[in-house]
Amino acid sequence: EVPDDANGVPDEPTDVQKRDGYTKAWDCTTGHRGVALGATLFHYGLEHDFGGVWFNLIPGGLKRLSYYSVKKAFTGSNAGDNLPPVISNMTVTPAGSAPAGGEFTVRADIRDPENDPLTNKIFLSGNYATGDKALVPAQFRSTGNGTFAVTAPEKLGVWKVYIQSEDGKGNAGIETESVKVVAPPVNGTNVALGKPTTASSSQASYGDCPCPPERATDGRTDTRWASDWSDPQWIAVDLGARTPLRTLQLVWDPAYAKSYEVQVSDDGNAWRTVHTTTTGNGDIDTIALTETARHVRLQLTARGTGWGYSLHEFGIYS
The missing domain is CATH 2.60.40.10 (Immunoglobulins)
Structure with missing residues (x-):
């Protein structure tokens, strides 16, 4: 030893x-x-x-x-x-x-x-x-x-x-x-930290779970949100007010999204897509934005593994 x-x-x-x-x-x-x-x-x-x-x-x-x-x-x-x-x-x-x-x-x-x-x-x-x-x-x-x-x-x-x-x-x-x-540092303030976070589903009892959506916005990379093992899924953050959005940093667990859209909304009902990818690789995605919105959502459309979707951090920087 x-x-x-x-x-x-x-x-x-x-x-x-x-x-x-x-x-x-x-x-x-x-x-x-x-x-x-x-x-x-x-x-x-x-x-x-x-x-x-x-x-x-x-x-x-x-x-x-x-x-x-x-x-x-x-x-x-x-x-x-x-x-x-x-x-x-x-x-x-x-x-x-x-x-x-x-x-x-x-x-x-x-x-x-x-x-x-x-x-x-x-x-x-x-x-x-x-x-x-x-x-x-x-x-x-x-x-x-x-x-x-x-x-x-x-x-x-x-x-x-x-x-x-x-x-x-x-x-x-x-x-x-x-x-x-x-995770590499990002300029600005993580305005998603501790904000209300919801999702289409979450794992209650698998491995290190429960893995509720709020764990993707707790500022820690040793916790995670995990969805059910099916497509599509989503996770969304309510920033509380219209906020300038400059950078999105997604820290994926091995259960990552191959295809997803970043969507924003002012009222949580009408969404517009501001970023799309079909080549996700499960590492860290850093996405530049020039938007102002209250709500930010990831619309997850294709899994990269046989598991669900899992995020350690859903960082939104202003």
Whole structure:
């Protein structure tokens, strides 16, 4: 067991800590002759994914510090071995509030024992955000001195960020930290916050529900409104008075709308459509408006999944 980090996910040991852990375990076993009956080394495989990087000695065929630690334990020496790069002091900024689709900064000290030229790569894993354990190459650019500007995923939640430094000799150093991806900031005031919100339906008891419509306007991305599993549906906000509308930000749950219309009204009866899409992808939709109205409604016409519609936030900015 390891402690959680500031984002509430397990704080994975570093490559150096993993290397030293194998050495200490070996020394403990061999140092207690007549007491220790033996030891078993679990080698989990060659996978280059969330679990593979945590446990494997040679993920994706790349030898790590822990591989050479185990080799030395069994053979007594690393003489003549070309050892992997060592990554230390990895940081992510801002670790707890990287805007979706924006950039965050990753920095680390990276050195190679033999001064081999290094190729640095950045990967992301959505294990905690989406359940996908795969390591996906991130979009990034090097800004020098072990610093990288990395593009955040569009999906909200806590992601794992990996620096992988390869020496071209079959070795790699890999370090990881977490980053929490949040909705990007929007200029103006969220005039929908806490305002009366109604919907065509809502889920009363499924998963984390009840999920009533007012949870889409409570200013929190850890709550949500969820509809019945059918088309069409709608959710509407009464702003209380005619209000200038400049930006709409929709923070979707995985149960998103592929097709929907944004409609406005002065009386809640006569509606006019001010935005239409048929290509929703379930991420964060930021829509520019130049309207003045009291009521704002999403008319949801086609689901993107087999579930209903679900919104974490229905933000309306003036």
